[in-house]
Amino acid sequence: MRPLSRLFKGRKPTQLNKLAGALLNLNFTTRVLDPRITFSRTTNATLTNSAGLVANAPMNLLTYSEQFDNAAWTKTGATVTANTSASPTGTSTADTLTATAGTSAKFVAVNATVVANSPAAFSVYVKAGTWGFVQLVNDGDAQAFANFNVTTGVAGTTGTKTTAAIVDLGNGWYRCTALFNSTVSYGSGHRIYMAPSASATYAATLAAAGTETLSLWGAQLELGSTATTYNPTTVKNLLGYTEHFD
Secondary structure (H helix, E strand, C coil), rough: CCCCCHHHCCCCCCHHHHHCCCCCCCHHCCCCCCCCCCCCCCCCCCCCCCCCCEEECCCCCCCCCCCCCCCCEEEECEEEEEEEECCCCCCCEEEEEECCCCECCEEEEECCCCCCCCCCEEEEEEEEECCCEEEEEEEECCCEEEEEECCCEEEEEECCEEEEEEEEEEECCEEEEEEEECCCCCEEEEEEEEEECCCCCCCCCEEEEECCCCEEEEEEEECCCCCEEECCCCCCCCCCCCCCCC
């Protein structure tokens, strides 16, 4: 490649101005590239991590991960009110999930496809309101569910193909994760239920007065046997170069 000094030699100032607008900043050390560069891919990537092992790249297979009021999230037996309280990061972006009165299932659901015969982690940040029981579900397998008590911060019962994990983030917030193993018969739907208890059965119904509430923020679905750093999909690429890799 010719040096820039030779490339621009003999050109008039007006020509240089036009060329300057076409130049791209390709300084990869800053982690921030020219805004004209965009990136996307249709499959999940892998990388070699700091331990020298091949691992899945950071990802979030869900869309609108912080906007449960968005049409991408189907509401059944419940309503969502956006931006009603402070999230775990302190921003006023947490949503309120409110049950409708009656005896039926109360949940929000979003579609995302998981590669068959792969372990996956489905997680969401939850804070108890007037209700404190949550169930995470994949709709393709009756053994793909996990219950949580987000008042006490304790994981409840799970399906035989699922492991539950819960992390206390302070200020009443917990990250609840359902870890599905490789034998799950995945459906595309991933659901967040208002469960009747921490020992509820798969896709349980709830007898509600219509005043029961939970706060939700930051849902994530990823390949792998653990929940990794949360990657929002509300404002940046689903699988973009902006992720920080080891």
